[in-house]
Amino acid sequence: MQQAERAIFDLRRGQPVRITDGECDVLTLAVESLTEESLARLRGMCNGAPALVITANRARTLDLDPGDAPAVRLALREDAATADIHALATAVCSDPADHSLHPTTVPAARAEYAATHMARAGKLLPAVITIRARGTDATGLDRLESDGTILHVTADEALTVPTTPWLDPVHVSDARVPLADADNTRFLLFREANGLHEHVAVVIGERGQWPDPVPIRMHSACLTGDLFGSLRCDCGEQLRNSVRTIDAAGGGVLLYLAQEGRGIGLANKLRAYNLQDAGMDTLEANCSLGFGADERHYDAAVAMLRHVGVERVSLLTNNPLKIGALEEGGITVADRQPLHGSLNPHNVRYLNTKAERSGHWLDELFARALPDE
Incomplete structure (x- = not known):
């Protein structure tokens, strides 16, 4: 290899x-x-x-x-x-x-x-x-x-080269990183064996004080939403809401996974955005570029959870595939907590596609009124 x-x-x-x-x-x-x-x-x-x-x-x-x-x-x-x-x-x-x-x-x-x-x-x-x-x-x-x-x-x-991250992530380094929404937080960096991908486990609170099941969030990296506050998605809001929720519950883990653009990478995600502007939805755009509708896998997440000693979780997600991925990896998903951002004129089609074509649980979100443009 x-x-x-x-x-x-x-x-x-x-x-x-x-x-x-x-x-x-x-x-x-x-x-x-x-x-x-x-x-x-x-x-x-x-x-x-x-x-x-x-x-x-x-x-x-x-x-x-x-x-x-x-x-x-x-x-x-x-x-x-x-x-x-x-x-x-x-x-x-x-x-x-x-x-x-x-x-x-x-x-x-x-x-x-x-x-x-x-x-x-x-x-x-x-x-x-x-x-x-x-x-x-x-x-x-x-x-x-x-x-x-x-x-x-x-x-x-x-x-034999995998197209998505999962290769035996190794804990490389860690440090205390206080966050605005969670003061007692430590970042653990994991690097995959082939050196191509790095992921971060954001450990919130003290391990001995975590509730059972442990609140966790598996969050795929989104530069445009997480860092710049893009209105095309709800990723940035989900990221910050999950940190607040985990901290308020007494602590847990946020896994920040190097799977930009549903696993196709930032360059291709931007290409997909252009196709979406031409009328395609998210899945159609990814497939049009030659990819699958969703290229993500969560084996690395399972390995990281085991490293920090978590085997039973309360998962913050709207995505049924994430529940299945953890359970297939031997992690018990004891319950699920919904995690929503907010609707706006730029992301409503994207979120509709998640619900209608990927089966995400977003009924509660769509029950809210769409803000005026």
Whole structure:
């Protein structure tokens, strides 16, 4: 897995990576970092024709039928411009043939699907450019690999890299951090084994004085809402309300998880916002970019709770999936407490989507009148 994690960093830096699966040998670049220069460099390393590989969800957005394939390979015209390739990976295109594609759409090889998986694990767009090595291409790639110009991973290695945080978080450091709403608070930082993600357990009050069950909140990071007070969501209000609630109850734990944008990362979350402004809801926008509707997992949260000695909780949430995730991890959810922000004209559609399409318990919130604009 270590080689695959290094390859993810190369994809993030705009460097090509070689992926093989025994039947297919490909050189790949992440679309997110694609430039005319890097595309020309890729062509210089491998003589085949470049193709765009996208996930099944993205293909459906382009009105293409992926069948049962998790990813599809789209042939590119010789004159394909990087601007058109970026549009095919991010924008809503009514007719892909108007851009850079030949009409052929075929299932991606396993090595090509592995390339989209690595991009997704690196919080990049799950879209890549690939060139399949044929004939003497492989010899040239062997040489580039041996002199350190490119990294080589197998599809098996690439597909073992998790796309969401959960890898054995290790307690790294901690300190007392008094908060405006909870004076007796300590922050414990956990780093995952691959070094890619860090999470914080905000421990409120004295462990020996916590009630049973222990009040906890699992809060996925939201830079726009938590820090800047964005009106597009209720995350910042939920964060501060949970700290106040836990402190008033006698203490407990808030887990601040590195899962921005339902696990797709900040860059993709902002792309999704643009799609929402064009008419999509949250789930549709995430899927349009090639992701699942919700990429989050909570294994790291379970490990952090065990570290601080919590096995029975009162969970502050409106999300039924969080209850299931904790119980699957062996944490007893003795009861649930609702946790609401407030409605405003900017977040009402977002919250409606949570309730109607994700099953969040928000009836009490919607019983309140929407403030005047």
